[in-house]
Amino acid sequence: MTAPTEGRTMHSPQHQHGDARHQPRSVATHRAAVADLLAPLLTADRVETLALRDALGKGLAHDIAAPLSLPPFANSQMDGFAINTADVSDGGAELPVADPVPAGAVPAALARGTAAPIMTGAMIPAGADAVVPVERAVPDRFPAPGAESTVWLPATAAGTFVRSAGSDIAAGERALAAGTFLGPAQLGLLAALGVGEVAVRRPLTVLLVTTGDEVVEPGQPLPAGKIYNSNGTLLESAMRQAGLDVVRTAIASDRPDELRALLRSHAGSVDLIVTTGGVSKGAYEVVRQAMEGQAAEFIHVAMQPGGPQGIGMFDDVPFLGFPGNPVSCLVSFEIFLRPVLSVMFGAPAPRTAVRARLAHGLTSPEHKHQVRRGSFQPDGTVRLEGGDSSHLMHALAGSNALVHVPAGVSALAGGDEVEVWML
Amino acid sequence: MTAPTEGRTMHSPQHQHGDARHQPRSVATHRAAVADLLAPLLTADRVETLALRDALGKGLAHDIAAPLSLPPFANSQMDGFAINTADVSDGGAELPVADPVPAGAVPAALARGTAAPIMTGAMIPAGADAVVPVERAVPDRFPAPGAESTVWLPATAAGTFVRSAGSDIAAGERALAAGTFLGPAQLGLLAALGVGEVAVRRPLTVLLVTTGDEVVEPGQPLPAGKIYNSNGTLLESAMRQAGLDVVRTAIASDRPDELRALLRSHAGSVDLIVTTGGVSKGAYEVVRQAMEGQAAEFIHVAMQPGGPQGIGMFDDVPFLGFPGNPVSCLVSFEIFLRPVLSVMFGAPAPRTAVRARLAHGLTSPEHKHQVRRGSFQPDGTVRLEGGDSSHLMHALAGSNALVHVPAGVSALAGGDEVEVWML
Numbered sequence: 001m002t003a004p005t006e007g008r009t010m011h012s013p014q015h016q017h018g019d020a021r022h023q024p025r026s027v028a029t030h031r032a033a034v035a036d037l038l039a040p041l042l043t044a045d046r047v048e049t050l051a052l053r054d055a056l057g058k059g060l061a062h063d064i065a066a067p068l069s070l071p072p073f074a075n076s077q078m079d080g081f082a083i084n085t086a087d088v089s090d091g092g093a094e095l096p097v098a099d100p101v102p103a104g105a106v107p108a109a110l111a112r113g114t115a116a117p118i119m120t121g122a123m124i125p126a127g128a129d130a131v132v133p134v135e136r137a138v139p140d141r142f143p144a145p146g147a148e149s150t151v152w153l154p155a156t157a158a159g160t161f162v163r164s165a166g167s168d169i170a171a172g173e174r175a176l177a178a179g180t181f182l183g184p185a186q187l188g189l190l191a192a193l194g195v196g197e198v199a200v201r202r203p204l205t206v207l208l209v210t211t212g213d214e215v216v217e218p219g220q221p222l223p224a225g226k227i228y229n230s231n232g233t234l235l236e237s238a239m240r241q242a243g244l245d246v247v248r249t250a251i252a253s254d255r256p257d258e259l260r261a262l263l264r265s266h267a268g269s270v271d272l273i274v275t276t277g278g279v280s281k282g283a284y285e286v287v288r289q290a291m292e293g294q295a296a297e298f299i300h301v302a303m304q305p306g307g308p309q310g311i312g313m314f315d316d317v318p319f320l321g322f323p324g325n326p327v328s329c330l331v332s333f334e335i336f337l338r339p340v341l342s343v344m345f346g347a348p349a350p351r352t353a354v355r356a357r358l359a360h361g362l363t364s365p366e367h368k369h370q371v372r373r374g375s376f377q378p379d380g381t382v383r384l385e386g387g388d389s390s391h392l393m394h395a396l397a398g399s400n401a402l403v404h405v406p407a408g409v410s411a412l413a414g415g416d417e418v419e420v421w422m423l
Numbered sequence: 424m425t426a427p428t429e430g431r432t433m434h435s436p437q438h439q440h441g442d443a444r445h446q447p448r449s450v451a452t453h454r455a456a457v458a459d460l461l462a463p464l465l466t467a468d469r470v471e472t473l474a475l476r477d478a479l480g481k482g483l484a485h486d487i488a489a490p491l492s493l494p495p496f497a498n499s500q501m502d503g504f505a506i507n508t509a510d511v512s513d514g515g516a517e518l519p520v521a522d523p524v525p526a527g528a529v530p531a532a533l534a535r536g537t538a539a540p541i542m543t544g545a546m547i548p549a550g551a552d553a554v555v556p557v558e559r560a561v562p563d564r565f566p567a568p569g570a571e572s573t574v575w576l577p578a579t580a581a582g583t584f585v586r587s588a589g590s591d592i593a594a595g596e597r598a599l600a601a602g603t604f605l606g607p608a609q610l611g612l613l614a615a616l617g618v619g620e621v622a623v624r625r626p627l628t629v630l631l632v633t634t635g636d637e638v639v640e641p642g643q644p645l646p647a648g649k650i651y652n653s654n655g656t657l658l659e660s661a662m663r664q665a666g667l668d669v670v671r672t673a674i675a676s677d678r679p680d681e682l683r684a685l686l687r688s689h690a691g692s693v694d695l696i697v698t699t700g701g702v703s704k705g706a707y708e709v710v711r712q713a714m715e716g717q718a719a720e721f722i723h724v725a726m727q728p729g730g731p732q733g734i735g736m737f738d739d740v741p742f743l744g745f746p747g748n749p750v751s752c753l754v755s756f757e758i759f760l761r762p763v764l765s766v767m768f769g770a771p772a773p774r775t776a777v778r779a780r781l782a783h784g785l786t787s788p789e790h791k792h793q794v795r796r797g798s799f800q801p802d803g804t805v806r807l808e809g810g811d812s813s814h815l816m817h818a819l820a821g822s823n824a825l826v827h828v829p830a831g832v833s834a835l836a837g838g839d840e841v842e843v844w845m846l
Contacts, residue, residue, distance in 0.1 A: 190656070
């Protein structure tokens with residue numbers, strides 16, 4: 001069998017053969033293809049209702065309208081005196097002190113011409129329209145409970161230090177939109193609204209299969225010529241961090257029938273198959289061979305690293321084939337799969353994208369979107385970690401960001417601005 | 424009983440009384456105090472050894488030196504032909520094709536004057552010093568296995584497309600430093616090094632107690648004058664997201680003896696007590712009262728929101744008392760506790776800090792460090808969400824960033840640069 005080459009250049013002669021005949025896809029085109037592949041998984045029955053505690057890190061399934069206003073009632077922003085502002089003239093006024101208003105109670109209406117001590121968060125009594133902070137009163141403290149006394153208060157505008165009902169959100173307004181990532185603040189809002197459980201999108205279960213007969217699991221002795229399996233740990237961790245359920249397995253055989261049997265044994269219980277390795281055009285490409293006869297294609301994306309990609313269906317399960325180098329794997333996940341999950345399912349939260357100045361120059365293949373690894377610095381610069389080679393795990397582990405060099409750019413200088421995704 | 428005021432201004436008369444006699448603390452001073460409080464928890468026995476899979480999101484306990492080099496052996500960066508560059512003159516050379524070198528095998532030495540087909544990642548044979556990519560060969564593909572043939576190859580510099588042993592990291596070098604946050608890339612590196620398990624710092628167990636007799640749990644009916652408990656969900660989620668183990672409870676009583684009994688019932692099994700509410704100077708401050716006689720103080724930090732803070736020991740357990748408004752709670756956690764955990768324990772990963780331009784102007788109390796909530800935009804601007812009031816949960820839920828306005832600044836204009844922490 002003739003093994004065609006990996007076709008790393010845009011116009012290599014191999015493009016006339018088989019599935020390599022197409023021009024490389026753009027990053028955006030391939031990401032859209034991944035979105036199309038996963039779209040059928042966005043069904044109404046992939047929703048589960050969870051207690052707030054269990055919904056952390058999930059994507060909200062439906063819009064949620066506020067069942068009540070926040071705050072639910074007008075309340076005091078300060079410890080102070082609730083007054084009717086008409087009772088205090090421009091020069092201030094001495095008023096008798098009424099019964100205090102604690103938080104959590106429904107107070108009696110304020111008698112005109114009196115001032116009621118009120119605690120932060122307590123309901124504004126009917127008839128009151130402002131709060132004077134206690135430190136502006138004379139004397140500047142509350143009288144002992146039960147003691148009859150008066151207090152001098154300065155003139156105050158109506159509404160001062162009153163949190164009006166619905167000033168944060170009004171009942172019936174949309175509190176959260178479907179597809180919102182549920183972090184602490186979003187769950188805290190639901191709790192404030194009295195919502196005790198929430199419908200979220202069920203996370204995808206991914207079958208992760210690393211391939212390569214040169215690969216040994218960590219903790220085992222390393223025979224000469226072999227390397228340890230880092231893709232499994234790297235991708236499983238990245239997927240779990242992104243909220244996916246992962247079934248991880250590895251195959252060290254280069255026999256396509258064994259890989260097919262492995263995939264079939266899991267296919268009924270997973271939503272997505274992701275493989276690593278075996279997708280380029282070398283002589284021993286077990287994933288390409290196992291997918292023969294399936295509705296899957298092996299294409300080249302104009303990206304470095306991570307150019308060779310497989311995509312399609314294995315039987316009736318969506319399939320993505322990432323390349324075999326660890327950095328290529330992670331970049332494939334971060335550029336193609338993770339952003340699609342964020343947009344489509346609301347989880348994980350999207351990566352923060354920032355503009356940064358390069359600490360030093362770089363070169364990039366002009367027809368490819370290059371993804372470099374870097375350290376984003378507090379001063380807004382980004383330092384490249386390691387070179388552009390996709391085997392540099394130590395450099396990756398010292399990075400906190402992916403640096404984007406778009407297609408059409410062949411060189412950048414120190415100080416040039418780039419887009420950076422924070423890892 | 425006289426209830427002193429909350430002392431919101433720097434020079435309120437209450438500063439002459441009791442524990443309010445001091446000037447407000449700076450944010451940095453209070454964060455340092457939190458670090459001092461937690462320092463005794465950083466002991467050698469707070470370490471556990473976990474499989475890589477279980478170490479995701481934890482902090483590395485000890486430096487790890489690379490037990491082997493990466494790559495472990497010189498290997499090919501391309502599918503191509505391994506050659507000795509001395510065999511190919513400037514004009515190129517026609518060489519007999521030797522047996523192919525697959526990945527995972529120890530190849531025979533390269534016979535001088537021959538070219539061996541080699542796959543990406545395969546070991547460079549002894550005697551070879553470069554790889555010519557197959558697409559630069561003529562013919563530009565590999566011969567069928569066993570077929571005798573020759574190939575024309577261009578002149579090539581020694582070292583071309585060879586990943587030399589140790590070019591990522593050399594055996595004995597420090598692979599990861601103690602205190603490193605273990606994300607996918609760091610765990611992937613350990614796997615690549617053959618390390619199957621790793622010593623990490625055991626996460627702290629936090630007793631989280633929300634207080635307030637005006638507070639009702641979500642899912643229950645809401646009596647007039649009451650509000651739902653959002654602090655519990657908000658802070659528990661933030662703490663769990665930060666990798667802490669959380670024991671969450673609430674107390675709706677304003678009786679200090681009940682709170683003390685609750686704290687004592689958990690004190691033996693937790694590392695840290697965090698309360699919300701009851702720390703300011705209102706009339707019903709259950710946390711302050713419960714902590715009487717303990718080595719704890721209630722101070723004011725020059726920060727808005729989150730000024731009133733409690734800190735110290737309850738019996739022999741470190742204690743932090745956050746204020747009662749939800750936004751104040753979260754800001755207290757993000758500004759004081761979370762960064763200390765990141766630095767001291769290596770987990771969670773620190774927040775990304777970026778410089779951003781304000782989308783519009785703001786005012787800030789000159790003597791306080793103001794922390795506003797905002798939406799960081801892809802164009803590098805940040806839009807403020809909601810006002811400066813600490814009850815705005817809906818605005819918080821629409822934010823992705825904290826916006827810092829340092830003490831000494833009373834106003835900023837649109838376009839001014841601020842530091843932003845990505846949530």
